[in-house]
Amino acid sequence: MAARINDIKPQFNVKLTMEEMRYMTIFQDVTGVTPKDCIVSDELNSIIFIVDGDKVGQAVGKKGYNVKYLAKLFGKNIDVVGWADNLEDFAKNIFIPARVYRVQLIESSERKSLYVYVDPKDKGIAIGRNGRNVAKAKILMKRYYNIDNVVIA
Incomplete structure:
Protein backbone atom coordinates (compact mmCIF):
# COMPACT_ATOMS: atom_id res chain seq x y z
CA MET A 1 0.00 0.00 0.00
CA ALA A 2 1.43 3.39 -1.01
CA ALA A 3 0.98 6.24 1.43
CA ARG A 4 0.42 9.81 0.30
CA ILE A 5 4.01 10.94 0.36
CA ASN A 6 3.53 14.58 1.30
CA ASP A 7 1.16 13.79 4.16
CA ILE A 8 3.98 12.12 6.08
CA LYS A 9 5.59 14.50 8.56
CA PRO A 10 9.16 14.18 9.84
CA GLN A 11 9.98 13.33 13.43
CA PHE A 12 12.42 15.83 14.82
CA ASN A 13 12.93 14.56 18.36
CA VAL A 14 16.65 13.95 17.99
CA LYS A 15 19.15 13.94 20.83
CA LEU A 16 22.58 15.31 19.95
CA THR A 17 25.84 14.13 21.48
CA MET A 18 28.46 16.57 22.76
CA GLU A 19 30.61 15.67 19.74
CA GLU A 20 27.78 16.52 17.33
CA MET A 21 27.10 19.83 19.09
CA ARG A 22 30.81 20.69 18.85
CA TYR A 23 30.80 19.92 15.11
CA MET A 24 27.67 22.07 14.67
CA THR A 25 29.30 25.02 16.44
CA ILE A 26 32.41 24.84 14.28
CA PHE A 27 30.25 24.40 11.14
CA GLN A 28 28.32 27.56 12.05
CA ASP A 29 31.53 29.52 12.75
CA VAL A 30 33.02 28.53 9.37
CA THR A 31 29.92 28.83 7.17
CA GLY A 32 27.74 31.40 8.91
CA VAL A 33 24.86 28.92 8.62
CA THR A 34 23.17 27.40 11.66
CA PRO A 35 22.66 23.67 11.03
CA LYS A 36 19.36 22.05 12.04
CA ASP A 37 21.05 18.72 12.74
CA CYS A 38 24.33 16.86 12.55
CA ILE A 39 24.88 13.14 12.10
CA VAL A 40 28.29 11.54 12.52
CA SER A 41 28.54 8.34 10.48
CA ASP A 42 31.58 6.19 11.19
CA GLU A 43 30.37 3.74 8.53
CA LEU A 44 30.66 6.45 5.83
CA ASN A 45 33.52 8.29 7.57
CA SER A 46 31.44 11.43 7.23
CA ILE A 47 29.53 14.12 9.02
CA ILE A 48 26.14 15.04 7.57
CA PHE A 49 24.84 18.52 8.28
CA ILE A 50 21.18 19.38 7.70
CA VAL A 51 20.60 23.06 6.91
CA ASP A 52 17.64 25.12 5.69
CA GLY A 53 17.07 24.40 2.00
CA ASP A 54 17.87 27.98 0.97
CA LYS A 55 21.19 27.99 2.88
CA VAL A 56 22.90 25.02 1.19
CA GLY A 57 24.92 27.18 -1.22
CA GLN A 58 26.17 29.43 1.57
CA ALA A 59 27.03 26.40 3.71
CA VAL A 60 28.96 24.66 0.91
CA GLY A 61 30.77 27.88 0.01
CA LYS A 62 32.15 29.19 -3.25
CA LYS A 63 33.64 26.28 -5.24
CA GLY A 64 32.98 24.05 -2.19
CA TYR A 65 35.51 25.93 -0.08
CA ASN A 66 33.70 25.51 3.27
CA VAL A 67 33.10 21.80 2.76
CA LYS A 68 36.73 21.19 1.76
CA TYR A 69 37.99 23.20 4.72
CA LEU A 70 35.74 21.37 7.20
CA ALA A 71 36.67 17.98 5.71
CA LYS A 72 40.34 18.76 6.27
CA LEU A 73 39.68 20.12 9.77
CA PHE A 74 37.56 17.15 10.91
CA GLY A 75 39.33 14.44 8.89
CA LYS A 76 35.98 13.21 7.57
CA ASN A 77 33.85 13.66 4.49
CA ILE A 78 31.32 16.48 4.84
CA ASP A 79 27.80 16.28 3.42
CA VAL A 80 25.40 19.21 3.45
CA VAL A 81 21.74 18.41 2.84
CA GLY A 82 18.94 20.94 2.50
CA TRP A 83 16.01 20.39 4.86
Whole structure:
Protein backbone atom coordinates (compact mmCIF):
# COMPACT_ATOMS: atom_id res chain seq x y z
CA MET A 1 0.00 0.00 0.00
CA ALA A 2 1.43 3.39 -1.01
CA ALA A 3 0.98 6.24 1.43
CA ARG A 4 0.42 9.81 0.30
CA ILE A 5 4.01 10.94 0.36
CA ASN A 6 3.53 14.58 1.30
CA ASP A 7 1.16 13.79 4.16
CA ILE A 8 3.98 12.12 6.08
CA LYS A 9 5.59 14.50 8.56
CA PRO A 10 9.16 14.18 9.84
CA GLN A 11 9.98 13.33 13.43
CA PHE A 12 12.42 15.83 14.82
CA ASN A 13 12.93 14.56 18.36
CA VAL A 14 16.65 13.95 17.99
CA LYS A 15 19.15 13.94 20.83
CA LEU A 16 22.58 15.31 19.95
CA THR A 17 25.84 14.13 21.48
CA MET A 18 28.46 16.57 22.76
CA GLU A 19 30.61 15.67 19.74
CA GLU A 20 27.78 16.52 17.33
CA MET A 21 27.10 19.83 19.09
CA ARG A 22 30.81 20.69 18.85
CA TYR A 23 30.80 19.92 15.11
CA MET A 24 27.67 22.07 14.67
CA THR A 25 29.30 25.02 16.44
CA ILE A 26 32.41 24.84 14.28
CA PHE A 27 30.25 24.40 11.14
CA GLN A 28 28.32 27.56 12.05
CA ASP A 29 31.53 29.52 12.75
CA VAL A 30 33.02 28.53 9.37
CA THR A 31 29.92 28.83 7.17
CA GLY A 32 27.74 31.40 8.91
CA VAL A 33 24.86 28.92 8.62
CA THR A 34 23.17 27.40 11.66
CA PRO A 35 22.66 23.67 11.03
CA LYS A 36 19.36 22.05 12.04
CA ASP A 37 21.05 18.72 12.74
CA CYS A 38 24.33 16.86 12.55
CA ILE A 39 24.88 13.14 12.10
CA VAL A 40 28.29 11.54 12.52
CA SER A 41 28.54 8.34 10.48
CA ASP A 42 31.58 6.19 11.19
CA GLU A 43 30.37 3.74 8.53
CA LEU A 44 30.66 6.45 5.83
CA ASN A 45 33.52 8.29 7.57
CA SER A 46 31.44 11.43 7.23
CA ILE A 47 29.53 14.12 9.02
CA ILE A 48 26.14 15.04 7.57
CA PHE A 49 24.84 18.52 8.28
CA ILE A 50 21.18 19.38 7.70
CA VAL A 51 20.60 23.06 6.91
CA ASP A 52 17.64 25.12 5.69
CA GLY A 53 17.07 24.40 2.00
CA ASP A 54 17.87 27.98 0.97
CA LYS A 55 21.19 27.99 2.88
CA VAL A 56 22.90 25.02 1.19
CA GLY A 57 24.92 27.18 -1.22
CA GLN A 58 26.17 29.43 1.57
CA ALA A 59 27.03 26.40 3.71
CA VAL A 60 28.96 24.66 0.91
CA GLY A 61 30.77 27.88 0.01
CA LYS A 62 32.15 29.19 -3.25
CA LYS A 63 33.64 26.28 -5.24
CA GLY A 64 32.98 24.05 -2.19
CA TYR A 65 35.51 25.93 -0.08
CA ASN A 66 33.70 25.51 3.27
CA VAL A 67 33.10 21.80 2.76
CA LYS A 68 36.73 21.19 1.76
CA TYR A 69 37.99 23.20 4.72
CA LEU A 70 35.74 21.37 7.20
CA ALA A 71 36.67 17.98 5.71
CA LYS A 72 40.34 18.76 6.27
CA LEU A 73 39.68 20.12 9.77
CA PHE A 74 37.56 17.15 10.91
CA GLY A 75 39.33 14.44 8.89
CA LYS A 76 35.98 13.21 7.57
CA ASN A 77 33.85 13.66 4.49
CA ILE A 78 31.32 16.48 4.84
CA ASP A 79 27.80 16.28 3.42
CA VAL A 80 25.40 19.21 3.45
CA VAL A 81 21.74 18.41 2.84
CA GLY A 82 18.94 20.94 2.50
CA TRP A 83 16.01 20.39 4.86
CA ALA A 84 12.47 20.13 3.49
CA ASP A 85 9.26 19.74 5.47
CA ASN A 86 7.95 16.94 3.30
CA LEU A 87 9.34 13.54 2.44
CA GLU A 88 9.43 13.95 -1.35
CA ASP A 89 11.36 17.23 -1.34
CA PHE A 90 13.74 16.00 1.36
CA ALA A 91 14.48 12.86 -0.68
CA LYS A 92 15.15 15.04 -3.74
CA ASN A 93 17.53 17.22 -1.69
CA ILE A 94 19.48 14.20 -0.49
CA PHE A 95 20.15 13.05 -4.04
CA ILE A 96 21.07 16.41 -5.62
CA PRO A 97 22.46 16.72 -8.33
CA ALA A 98 20.68 13.58 -9.60
CA ARG A 99 17.32 14.39 -11.16
CA VAL A 100 14.64 12.70 -9.07
CA TYR A 101 11.30 12.56 -10.84
CA ARG A 102 9.26 10.48 -8.40
CA VAL A 103 9.38 9.20 -4.83
CA GLN A 104 7.17 6.37 -3.62
CA LEU A 105 6.79 4.96 -0.11
CA ILE A 106 5.83 1.30 0.17
CA GLU A 107 4.79 0.07 3.62
CA SER A 108 4.38 -3.52 4.69
CA SER A 109 3.63 -4.83 8.16
CA GLU A 110 7.31 -5.12 9.08
CA ARG A 111 9.11 -2.38 7.11
CA LYS A 112 8.92 0.81 5.09
CA SER A 113 10.80 1.21 1.81
CA LEU A 114 11.31 4.41 -0.13
CA TYR A 115 11.65 4.05 -3.90
CA VAL A 116 13.42 6.98 -5.51
CA TYR A 117 12.99 7.15 -9.28
CA VAL A 118 15.78 9.03 -11.02
CA ASP A 119 16.60 9.90 -14.60
CA PRO A 120 18.38 6.79 -15.99
CA LYS A 121 21.43 8.92 -16.89
CA ASP A 122 21.71 9.97 -13.23
CA LYS A 123 21.48 6.52 -11.65
CA GLY A 124 25.23 6.34 -10.95
CA ILE A 125 25.21 9.81 -9.40
CA ALA A 126 22.22 8.91 -7.22
CA ILE A 127 23.80 5.68 -5.96
CA GLY A 128 27.22 7.29 -5.42
CA ARG A 129 30.62 5.66 -5.20
CA ASN A 130 30.28 2.33 -3.38
CA GLY A 131 26.62 3.11 -2.66
CA ARG A 132 27.57 6.08 -0.47
CA ASN A 133 24.55 8.26 -1.36
CA VAL A 134 22.10 5.43 -0.76
CA ALA A 135 23.72 4.71 2.62
CA LYS A 136 23.45 8.42 3.52
CA ALA A 137 19.79 8.44 2.44
CA LYS A 138 19.08 5.36 4.60
CA ILE A 139 20.58 7.07 7.65
CA LEU A 140 18.53 10.24 7.10
CA MET A 141 15.28 8.48 6.24
CA LYS A 142 15.55 6.23 9.31
CA ARG A 143 16.27 9.23 11.54
CA TYR A 144 13.41 11.45 10.40
CA TYR A 145 10.78 9.16 8.87
CA ASN A 146 11.49 5.70 10.35
CA ILE A 147 11.96 4.33 6.83
CA ASP A 148 14.05 1.16 6.76
CA ASN A 149 15.16 0.94 3.15
CA VAL A 150 15.94 3.23 0.21
CA VAL A 151 15.95 1.89 -3.34
CA ILE A 152 17.08 3.77 -6.44
CA ALA A 153 14.85 2.84 -9.37
